[in-house]
Amino acid sequence: MYQNLILFDGVCNFCNAAVQMVIEIDRQKIFKFAAIQSELGQQLYRQHGLDPTDIQTLMLVDGDRVLTKSDAVLEVLSRLDGGWQLLAGFRAMPEPLRDWAYSEFARQRFRLFGRRETCMVPTPELQERFLNN
Template sequence: MAAILDKGAYSYRDDPGVPAFDDSGQIAVMDGNCALCSWGARTIARLDHMEMFRICPVQSGTGDALVRHYGLDPTDPETWLFLEDGHAWSGMEAIIRIGERLGGAGRLATLLRILPRGMREWLYRRIAQNRYRFGKSDMCTIPDEKLRRRLMT
């Protein structure tokens, strides 16, 4: 988390390793092969009625470059990144912030704030490290049109 906090807003724009992309909305970067992440991506697509969110698989060139820019390892199961207004969050904080932005049922994620930060991140790490027990799924091949419109490469 410290690597993310040390970066200024839109710092990735000055990083030659990060390809240029449209960063006008919120972006969730997650594992495109994880069934839980694919479920999360479909949930975002379903709840985001204003279509402000885009989903970027960490396995894509942009996703890989973004997580590396923030000092995260794209092969680490704990890597999950949320970008909004040029600022970045990872882990459970990213999930909670996405839930807040989505509103409605998405706001249920904010209930996780009743847990101390350390416990939230511990819970996130446990789930992330065991995510493939829930199965694998190629997010990019899911025939959900709402999701496919939001995918970044």
């Protein structure tokens, strides 16, 4: 069972930058990470009915709870130190509207921010926070 595991698109520049931001802010080191392209990421993506060859959402796995799209983002923000919890107030917006905006951004992320040829390789200091098997 995984707790506080963020699955992200490992070749998306925006997604990698967001993971780096979470790492910086998450001083308590509650979050772990895995690229959806990793064996673990593909397994969990499939297990929850998503196609790992068509990555359109990040996923937060927290025990029995699995969140995607805007719910996942807002849950991560709500657990970060600082003023980030205030952004979780967007939960007041209807979920279909939030998820529509999330999906539209996800469709444009490569055009706006580009993509990498391969997934990021964590530094030795960060290796313990990345699950890749």
